[in-house]
Amino acid sequence: MNQEFIAIYFLWxxxxxxxxxxxxxxxxxxxxxxxxxxxxxFGIGGIVSLEGGGSYLDFVAPGILGMVLLFGSVFSGAIVIIDKQFGFLKETLVAPVRRESIVLGKALGGASTAVIQGMLMIFVMAILGVSIPLHTIPLLFAVMFLVSIAFVSLGISLASIMEDMHGFQLIVNFLIFPMFLFSGAIFPLDSVPEILQYLSYIDPLTYGVDAMRIVLMGTARFSLALDLGVLVAFLAVTTSLAAYLFRRIEN
Amino acid sequence: MPIISASNITKKFNSFTAVNSVSLQVEKGEIFGLLGPNGAGKTTFISMLVTMKRPSSGRAEVNGFDVSSDPRGVRKSIGIVFQDQALDEELTAYENLDLHAALYSVPRNEREIRIMEVLKMVELDSRRDDQVKTFSGGMRRRLEIARGLIHYPKVLFLDEPTLGLDPQTRKHIWEYINKLRREHNVTVFLTTHYMEEADTLCDRIAIIDHGKIIMMDTPSGLKDSLGGDTLLLECSSPRKLCSTLKGQECIIDSKPHNGKLTLRLDNGEKKIPMIMQKARDAGVAVSSVSLHKPTLDDVFLHYTGRTIREENISSAESFRMHARARRRMR
Structure with a gap:
């Protein structure tokens, strides 16, 4: 067991x-x-006002944070493809280590890098005048890590069944980018057509953005409990999928 | 007890049989070579021994562990250098080795000592903190061999260890492999399609073609199996010389043909003075003598009806070499 932890740590x-x-x-x-x-x-924020007040900049900031985590995480998962192409994946696959440990090491590592990107973004946001209450930071980081590890696992799952980066680009355009747009990251979903609302309900990022909005602004569309529940369920699905698909990679 | 033993091991991909009922045994401390053209099944065979591919049928054991039922036991006992590079180019030489040592449960307090030991061995200790992407092809190969040794494996598998390297680097790598066996008593199992490599490096060679082992022996045993050296004499009267030499036990076969005499015999270089003496006694003037020792090329040609060179630059290999060259330029 100890041996597996060491492997996970080194892969991280x-x-x-x-x-x-x-x-x-x-x-x-x-x-x-x-x-x-x-x-x-600053562009759209100057011409729109939100129901119930509050600045649009503060509203969109958690959405942009979600964007950083989403793209950062999924691309970290894509490293499996690069490892395939550069041959390094073989080196890890033939090591006397469980495949699950390899996935976990990669997922934790990828999620950490996504969270670091998120932290940089928070720093930039603070400079731009987004209000980020200091006491919310620990909970915010926890949510960020939860979102990241779930999406890194999604990235690893996709990368496990793909041979090169071209296919991955397709996934980004038709899955990841829509996930960002439908998550309510950049506009409130209450005022959009019903069909888009339903799309947002099946988009896991919706709950990630919503959770971060609750943490930063105090309130949003759902409750924090619902958001976290959905995120944990999504995490369970993606990590299982990643472990399953990664195990099936032919040497 | 042999350290590697395979019996009737077979690998099928759909209807294609890549490895066809191969049996062989390798003793501890041996350098064993699997020689054959591209596509002969060398890599598939090695992949089964290192537990990367499951045999379709047959059994194989490495260091006493069954490759199918105890892959982990096998993996702990072996080091592997793949045909294609498997290094992380963004990491330094040290970091690559450190990661490997951790994956193979080298105790923490021994990691650094062993890393420096293997880096010294392949003369890369001065480059330990440089990123691998700055390394030449030969250096990368040496680093991979070093990596394969960190966890003190019982058997080191090398799949085409010198593919695409220049002759000087190739000789260098042969020296390391010899040193390994001398100093660490590591058993080495390698595949190659370079005749010279098999000849100078290996204690025993198995020739594989179309997934089957055709011959297995020491390099000299294989060459001797062809029945001696060939001596070509240009002389004034081949027929006369031929009849003069009749009755010499050492001569296996002789054939005169327009101005030349071809002899097959053992230890040709030792018989030349005797033959020259007989020619002089018989009054035959010899204008040139050439001796041809059988090479593994001749052995391969003899048993497969093809030369291995015809197959050397297959499209697969040239593609691979291009890919390597591209990587190196980055």
Whole structure:
């Protein structure tokens, strides 16, 4: 058992080292969300007002945070494809270590890098004037980690059944980006057509964004208990799927 | 007791039989080579021994562990250097080895000592903190061999260890492999399609073609099986020389043909003076002598009816080498 923990720790460390060494990945990961935040927060924020008051910038900030975590996590999962292409995956697959440990090490590592990206974004947000109450930070990080590990597992699952990055690009365009748009990250879902509301209910990111909004702003659409319940269920599904699909990778 | 033993091991992919009922045994401390053209089933065979692929039928044991029922036992006993590179290029040499040592349960307080030991062995200790992406192809290969040794494996599997490397680097790697066996008594199982590699490095060779083992012996045993050396003499009267030499026990076969005489005999280089003496006595003027020792190429040709070279640059290999070259340029 102890041996498996060591393997998980070292695989986690590998993800962190790779992330910290890749300056372009760090900058790139918060580049697009940063422009979204500025464009929406200051562009649209100037011309719309929210029901019940509050600034649009404060409303959209948790959504943008969700965007950072979503994309950061899924791309961390994509590292399985890069490992396949560069041959490194074999090295881990033939080691006397359980496949589940390999998945867990990768998932924890990927989630940690996504949370680091999220922290950078929070820092940027604070500079831009988003109100981030300090006492909410611990709970916020917990929610961020929960969201990240669930989506990293989704990324690992997808990467396990794919041969190259081209297919992954397709997934990003048709699954990940819509997930972001339908999550209510950038507009309140109460005022959209019913069909879009239903789409948002089946979008797991909806509950992640909602939870972060509750933590930061005090209130949102659902209750924190419901959000966390759905997220934990989603986490259970994606991690099981990742473990199952990763185990089936042919050497 | 042999450290590797395979009996009637077979691997089928749908209707295609990649490895067809192969049986072989490798003794402890041996350097054993599996020689054959691309697509002969070498990598598939090694993949079954290292538990990466399950045999369709047959049994194999490595270090006493069954590859099908106890893959973990096998994995702990072996080191592997894959045909294609399997390093993390973003990590340094040290980090790659450290990760490997952790995955193979090398105790924490021994990790650094062993890493430095293997890095010294492959002369990469001065580059320990450099990222692998700055390494040349030969250095990467050496690093992978070093990595395969950190957990003190009983058997080291090398799949085409010198594919795509220049001759100098290749010799270097042969030296390391010899040193391994000398100093650590590691058993080495390697595949290759380079005749010279099999000949100079291996204690025993199995020739594999179309998934079947055709011959298995020491390199000299294989060459001797062809029946001696070939001596080609250019002379004034081949027929006369031929009849003069009749009755010499050492000569297996002789054939005169327009101005030349071809002899097959054992230890040809030792018989040349005797033959020259006989020629002089018979008044035959010899203008040139050439001796051809059988090579593994001849052995391969003899048993398969093809030369291994015809198959060398298959599209698969040239693709792989291009991919490597591309990686190296990055």
């Amino acid at each position: 460390k590998r993800e962190i080292i790779r992330f910290l060494r890749s300056k372009s990945r760090i900058i790139g990961s918060i580049g697009m969300p940063f422009f979204f935040l500025v464009m929406l927060g």
